[in-house]
Amino acid sequence: MADIIANKDENTVILYEDEATPDELRGTSEPTTTAVWTKKGHQGIVKTSGETRKRVVVYGAASSRT
Numbered sequence: 001m002a003d004i005i006a007n008k009d010e011n012t013v014i015l016y017e018d019e020a021t022p023d024e025l026r027g028t029s030e031p032t033t034t035a036v037w038t039k040k041g042h043q044g045i046v047k048t049s050g051e052t053r054k055r056v057v058v059y060g061a062a063s064s065r066t
Contacts, residue, residue: 019059 008014036044 014064015061016064017059017061019057021055021057 004012005014036046038044
């Protein structure tokens with residue numbers, strides 16, 4: 001990235017982009033489990049709804065120039 005910035009010219013457009021799901025924007029009703037406490041030597045079991053979650057992603061970009 002530093003090379004691109006160092007060698008840019010007047011025709012170079014740099015955009016900064018980010019994305020989020022609507023659940024992240026309002027707080028999800030079905031959070032993702034990232035860690036589970038279990039007894040040493042036992043594998044944890046995480047119960048889920050079993051349904052496939054449809055996902056919509058919103059994204060946006062901003063120009064450093066404008």
